[in-house]
Amino acid sequence: MYPQLLLPDLKEMLAEDDKAGLAEFCDVLYPPVAAEVLAGLPAEDVWRVLENCSLSRQVEIFEFFDLAKQIELVDKLDRKRLSRLIEEMSPDDRVDLLNRLDSDRVENLLPLIAQAERSDIRKLLSFPEHSAGAIMTTEYASLPADISVREALERLRKQAPNRETIYYVYILGDDRRLEGTVSLRELILAKPDAKLADIMRRDVISVRVDDDQEHVVQELGQYDFLAIPVVDSQNRLVGIVTHDDVLDIVQEEADEDAYRLGAVQPLEDSYLETPLLTIAWKRGVWLVPLMFAAVVTAFVQLQYEGVAEEHLWLGLFVPMVIACGGNAGSQSATLLIRALSLRQSGSFRGAGVIARELLVGFSLGIGLGLLGFLLTLLFVAPEHAMIVGSTVMLVVVMGAVMGAMLPILFERLGMDPALMSNPLVASLSDILGLLIYYNVAVLVL
Amino acid sequence: MYPQLLLPDLKEMLAEDDKAGLAEFCDVLYPPVAAEVLAGLPAEDVWRVLENCSLSRQVEIFEFFDLAKQIELVDKLDRKRLSRLIEEMSPDDRVDLLNRLDSDRVENLLPLIAQAERSDIRKLLSFPEHSAGAIMTTEYASLPADISVREALERLRKQAPNRETIYYVYILGDDRRLEGTVSLRELILAKPDAKLADIMRRDVISVRVDDDQEHVVQELGQYDFLAIPVVDSQNRLVGIVTHDDVLDIVQEEADEDAYRLGAVQPLEDSYLETPLLTIAWKRGVWLVPLMFAAVVTAFVQLQYEGVAEEHLWLGLFVPMVIACGGNAGSQSATLLIRALSLRQSGSFRGAGVIARELLVGFSLGIGLGLLGFLLTLLFVAPEHAMIVGSTVMLVVVMGAVMGAMLPILFERLGMDPALMSNPLVASLSDILGLLIYYNVAVLVL
Numbered sequence: 001m002y003p004q005l006l007l008p009d010l011k012e013m014l015a016e017d018d019k020a021g022l023a024e025f026c027d028v029l030y031p032p033v034a035a036e037v038l039a040g041l042p043a044e045d046v047w048r049v050l051e052n053c054s055l056s057r058q059v060e061i062f063e064f065f066d067l068a069k070q071i072e073l074v075d076k077l078d079r080k081r082l083s084r085l086i087e088e089m090s091p092d093d094r095v096d097l098l099n100r101l102d103s104d105r106v107e108n109l110l111p112l113i114a115q116a117e118r119s120d121i122r123k124l125l126s127f128p129e130h131s132a133g134a135i136m137t138t139e140y141a142s143l144p145a146d147i148s149v150r151e152a153l154e155r156l157r158k159q160a161p162n163r164e165t166i167y168y169v170y171i172l173g174d175d176r177r178l179e180g181t182v183s184l185r186e187l188i189l190a191k192p193d194a195k196l197a198d199i200m201r202r203d204v205i206s207v208r209v210d211d212d213q214e215h216v217v218q219e220l221g222q223y224d225f226l227a228i229p230v231v232d233s234q235n236r237l238v239g240i241v242t243h244d245d246v247l248d249i250v251q252e253e254a255d256e257d258a259y260r261l262g263a264v265q266p267l268e269d270s271y272l273e274t275p276l277l278t279i280a281w282k283r284g285v286w287l288v289p290l291m292f293a294a295v296v297t298a299f300v301q302l303q304y305e306g307v308a309e310e311h312l313w314l315g316l317f318v319p320m321v322i323a324c325g326g327n328a329g330s331q332s333a334t335l336l337i338r339a340l341s342l343r344q345s346g347s348f349r350g351a352g353v354i355a356r357e358l359l360v361g362f363s364l365g366i367g368l369g370l371l372g373f374l375l376t377l378l379f380v381a382p383e384h385a386m387i388v389g390s391t392v393m394l395v396v397v398m399g400a401v402m403g404a405m406l407p408i409l410f411e412r413l414g415m416d417p418a419l420m421s422n423p424l425v426a427s428l429s430d431i432l433g434l435l436i437y438y439n440v441a442v443l444v445l
Numbered sequence: 446m447y448p449q450l451l452l453p454d455l456k457e458m459l460a461e462d463d464k465a466g467l468a469e470f471c472d473v474l475y476p477p478v479a480a481e482v483l484a485g486l487p488a489e490d491v492w493r494v495l496e497n498c499s500l501s502r503q504v505e506i507f508e509f510f511d512l513a514k515q516i517e518l519v520d521k522l523d524r525k526r527l528s529r530l531i532e533e534m535s536p537d538d539r540v541d542l543l544n545r546l547d548s549d550r551v552e553n554l555l556p557l558i559a560q561a562e563r564s565d566i567r568k569l570l571s572f573p574e575h576s577a578g579a580i581m582t583t584e585y586a587s588l589p590a591d592i593s594v595r596e597a598l599e600r601l602r603k604q605a606p607n608r609e610t611i612y613y614v615y616i617l618g619d620d621r622r623l624e625g626t627v628s629l630r631e632l633i634l635a636k637p638d639a640k641l642a643d644i645m646r647r648d649v650i651s652v653r654v655d656d657d658q659e660h661v662v663q664e665l666g667q668y669d670f671l672a673i674p675v676v677d678s679q680n681r682l683v684g685i686v687t688h689d690d691v692l693d694i695v696q697e698e699a700d701e702d703a704y705r706l707g708a709v710q711p712l713e714d715s716y717l718e719t720p721l722l723t724i725a726w727k728r729g730v731w732l733v734p735l736m737f738a739a740v741v742t743a744f745v746q747l748q749y750e751g752v753a754e755e756h757l758w759l760g761l762f763v764p765m766v767i768a769c770g771g772n773a774g775s776q777s778a779t780l781l782i783r784a785l786s787l788r789q790s791g792s793f794r795g796a797g798v799i800a801r802e803l804l805v806g807f808s809l810g811i812g813l814g815l816l817g818f819l820l821t822l823l824f825v826a827p828e829h830a831m832i833v834g835s836t837v838m839l840v841v842v843m844g845a846v847m848g849a850m851l852p853i854l855f856e857r858l859g860m861d862p863a864l865m866s867n868p869l870v871a872s873l874s875d876i877l878g879l880l881i882y883y884n885v886a887v888l889v890l
Contacts, residue, residue: 254699262779334707
């Protein structure tokens with residue numbers, strides 16, 4: 001599929017105002033493909049295309065635009081058209097959109113939206129960001145336990161058109177309490193006269209509405225489910241989270257972790273769609289504290305002015321020595337942050353990890369220290385090169401251990417370990433590295 | 446669910462050799478939950494539990510262990526039992542396992558495996574790692590186009606037990622050519638007498654068997670599919686990739702990108718399961734070249750020995766000045782590497798990006814340069830602080846632009862942009878940063 005190839009045709013149809021052609025474009029293409037082609041047009045033109053098809057089709061296509069494009073598009077709609085669109089959207093997608101709109105605008109819109117949808121929106125908007133409640137959809141298929149498989153299939157047929165998935169069916173008791181699940185595959189395989197109560201699975205894996213989205217990802221990922229039910233504190237079913245939303249979250253979280261590791265505040269849109277000033281701001285908030293950390297190195301060097309002036313060659317190797325600590329530290333921090341993230345946590349003993357890093361640090365330190373010694377021989381006498389070599393060794397051990405300790409410490413304090421970015425680890429190891437270097441020098445010289 | 450709570454019971458049953466209890470454990474629990482509990486036992490005990498249930502149940506549970514545990518477990522099996530297990534496993538999971546076993550051992554096993562399974566294994570093993578062919582499964586549901594919906598449902602019922610999914614059905618023509626798809630939902634909603642040819646979707650989105658797995662992730666993610674068909678060069682269906690495998694790949698690729706960014710060769714198992722020597726090796730291969738890059742800084746400083754000795758205060762600010770470049774560079778590299786990864790590529794113009802980074806770099810550089818000037822005033826006279834401040838500004842611009850350029854360059858050369866790790870960017874910007882610093886100093890002093 002080469003969606004870009006369709007764009008010229010579409011532009012021609014727009015220029016000729018070929019309504020029949022535009023209607024066909026919307027109706028025949030897969031909605032995600034249509035969205036991809038339309039994303040190349042300005043907002044006004046997107047609506048000129050979409051207004052030729054049914055509202056439900058418009059919404060199907062609209063939901064495949066990324067959030068930034070959706071926001072651009074709704075800016076062109078009056079309140080009335082926007083409220084129709086919101087009504088028709090699936091519950092989870094519309095809450096994502098409303099969360100990004102001005103809250104005055106949302107309050108202005110809500111009165112125009114049908115009662116049932118409005119209370120659904122208010123409910124979903126009330127869940128904290130990144131909770132299971134905020135990412136779930138309320139359009140699940142549910143049935144009572146006391147009907148036959150034949151009747152279940154009959155009822156599912158009626159529910160199907162406005163359910164996000166009918167492949168998992170949730171069996172609800174009194175007060176919407178979640179009693180079991182059955183998959184469409186099981187229904188197809190079961191005898192038509194069997195009762196759902198007899199074929200349903202009763203040990204249901206579910207998440208709580210206030211669980212963090214990372215927990216939802218973990219559970220759905222571990223069990224290979226298509227969807228996972230979300231319940232409240234009384235085990236009443238309130239929604240489901242589907243596999244496609246989990247996939248989006250995993251990618252979002254990976255982006256966030258990567259940004260944090262690089263000392264950038266996570267972006268909400270893609271890099272190219274984020275305004276320059278926002279990017280500068282999201283970087284500046286980290287660069288400024290890092291600058292204050294960096295200035296500490298000048299204070300440290302001032303303390304050792306005496307030995308540095310007496311042995312001017314020491315200065316030659318300052319950048320090299322501190323780089324070694326920063327590199328080893330970045331590696332450990334990266335390994336630990338990934339290990340603490342989504343999947344590998346659980347059986348984690350901080351002390352054991354530090355011991356591991358100490359061992360790895362020593363084996364790497366000895367190798368690099370030797371290499372450092374040999375390379376320094378190009379510049380200075382062996383007794384001086386010894387100082388550089390042993391500093392490299394100690395600095396690598398220090399970097400490895402510190403890079404591992406800090407993310408664990410952040411985790412223990414209830415903070416995101418990924419805040420311990422590579423540049424931050426490097427800054428701290430610069431300071432400690434200098435202290436080690438000058439102390440070794442003072443000791444030996 | 447608290448799987449850990451079940452472990453003591455299980456150990457007791459093992460101690461008492463309570464075969465009925467062990468059989469119930471395997472049969473009643475969800476396979477992933479059973480696997481999670483069993484993972485806490487040594488390999489021999491896992492088999493003592495599993496041998497109490499049917500082979501198909503054993504395999505269901507076995508497939509939920511992570512690869513490292515699977516390998517540990519198969520080491521305890523003789524050839525005959527192992528070959529039965531392999532036969533029963535799903536095609537994609539068994540190929541993942543075989544890929545990690547000794548190739549002699551695999552060749553030894555294959556003769557014991559049934560003909561049909563054996564040729565399937567040989568075929569899947571022949572695809573290059575990380576290609577669609579290597580991650581697909583061959584257990585898909587397929588039907589001809591000329592049958593009715595009623596008959597289709599009848600036939601699906603028969604196929605269901607050994608298909609990975611029956612929610613998407615692939616319609617095949619002569620020679621297994623992929624002609625269309627229909628979902629089980631559409632089948633349930635359609636009139637029983639309708640022909641598949643009339644209700645199937647003909648513009649099928651598929652991937653080629655030699656496509657990279659990143660492309661598979663992109664397509665399935667974009668279209669929110671449960672599974673995506675894999676075809677050969679003649680559009681013949683050869684397999685499908687399902688949503689749960691894609692989720693695993695996304696997490697794997699996020700791990701790999703993060704490791705590369707931190708200058709660690711990607712690990713195959715989790716951090717805690719990787720032997721210490723392997724970790725040391727995967728870090729050392731990066732630390733050694735980084736050390737050679739670092740020693741260049743000593744050469745640079747040697748070139749400017751004159752000015753450095755004449756103005757000893759210059760040395761105080763070397764670590765601070767070069768840290769600023771490294772930080773700005775790490776940020777740009779991180780942003781670009783994420784932007785070039787999975788989802789944001791496409792409309793990427795290198796020159797535009799460099800221009801953006803130049804602008805962002807200048808705005809950050811001016812702010813940080815000013816801050817640097819003010820902080821340096823704590824140590825030296827204003828005319829000297831000016832040198833440091835303007836160096837900080839230039840170094841930040843240099844770091845921002847270089848951090849953006851290098852990943853783009855790597856991408857153009859067909860290499861993974863994530864190889865441009867934060868420590869590598871920092872090393873290069875150390876060198877350039879020193880050159881800038883001393884040249885500004887020479888110019889002014």
